[in-house]
Amino acid sequence: MTAEAPPRKNVPSTTPAALGLGERPAKAGPDDPAAAHVRVKLDVELRALLAHEPGTRSGADPEDLHQMRVALRRMRSVLKLSGRLVGPDAEPVRAELGWLGQSLGDVRDYDVLIGHLREVVAEFEVRDQPAARRLISKFVTERGVAKRRLTRALASPRYAAMLRDVGRLARQPATEEPTSEAGTTSADLVAGLAKPHRKLAKAVKALPSNPPDHDLHALRIYGKKLRYAAEMAKPAAKKKQAERIQRLIKATKNLQTVLGEHQDACVAADRMRGALDSTDTELAFIAGRVAEKELLRRAEVRAVWRDVWAEVDEAAQSVIARR
Numbered sequence: 001m002t003a004e005a006p007p008r009k010n011v012p013s014t015t016p017a018a019l020g021l022g023e024r025p026a027k028a029g030p031d032d033p034a035a036a037h038v039r040v041k042l043d044v045e046l047r048a049l050l051a052h053e054p055g056t057r058s059g060a061d062p063e064d065l066h067q068m069r070v071a072l073r074r075m076r077s078v079l080k081l082s083g084r085l086v087g088p089d090a091e092p093v094r095a096e097l098g099w100l101g102q103s104l105g106d107v108r109d110y111d112v113l114i115g116h117l118r119e120v121v122a123e124f125e126v127r128d129q130p131a132a133r134r135l136i137s138k139f140v141t142e143r144g145v146a147k148r149r150l151t152r153a154l155a156s157p158r159y160a161a162m163l164r165d166v167g168r169l170a171r172q173p174a175t176e177e178p179t180s181e182a183g184t185t186s187a188d189l190v191a192g193l194a195k196p197h198r199k200l201a202k203a204v205k206a207l208p209s210n211p212p213d214h215d216l217h218a219l220r221i222y223g224k225k226l227r228y229a230a231e232m233a234k235p236a237a238k239k240k241q242a243e244r245i246q247r248l249i250k251a252t253k254n255l256q257t258v259l260g261e262h263q264d265a266c267v268a269a270d271r272m273r274g275a276l277d278s279t280d281t282e283l284a285f286i287a288g289r290v291a292e293k294e295l296l297r298r299a300e301v302r303a304v305w306r307d308v309w310a311e312v313d314e315a316a317q318s319v320i321a322r323r
Helices: 034-058 062-086 090-121 126-154 157-170 186-191 194-205 213-236 239-275 281-302 305-321
Strands: none
Touching (some): 034 062, 034 126, 034 213, 090 239, 239 281
């Protein structure tokens, strides 16, 4: 018996057709049940994940890994918010997506850090460039360890089983089986935006004037959940409401960007603090310079994030008040 050949790097490990999906993603509109919209979203994001899998494995372009992770996080968010509409297996599948998300996130964090460091140190003096390269090399080596873990995960039977499970949830049934959620309509997806908005607003209200870094990171996660819920609700909405939801999507995306800058600055500063313990004094000097710049970037974001949140709140209120 011959050993099974490993997946080739330039093709995904499977195809939508092999997972029981159609040639093209299904579509759902305002007149379709809410469960159909959940399945369509899973279908679309599963195809996106597969499309970016080869590039993620090869590592040729970090954007592939980023987009693969985005697709996965959207599926997790959909299943968290509305997974009950597609059956009791939604939560176990969401947990498996979280398993893969950890491996993707570890590598993505290094990609963001390394890319940003290269931009920062490019402005340093020529005499500091050798030490700057050694600093970056340290994180490139650490990324390699994380990438090997991810490569093993993508080649594992567990990953293949996860894809099959998501595909099963994404398939549109010939007829909807009766469930306790059978009466959930497309309009309920729009009305359901009130819940993630309420959680985000409550979290903002609870913050002190100078919130801890981890609280602002948690706020970004709340904002991301609202955005993903809005993206799923938009096709279920009538034209005017869909326009208001699009405005909400844009506002939440801006909030994610701003708070993402804050989180990236915090992570970079912490990584630089760790590098200060190096016996390489020149490297430690560069790390200190970078840390100072990251703390300035952190302060700049803290000066504007509440204004960005106000735009999200206004857009969400416009949607909720007219549902």
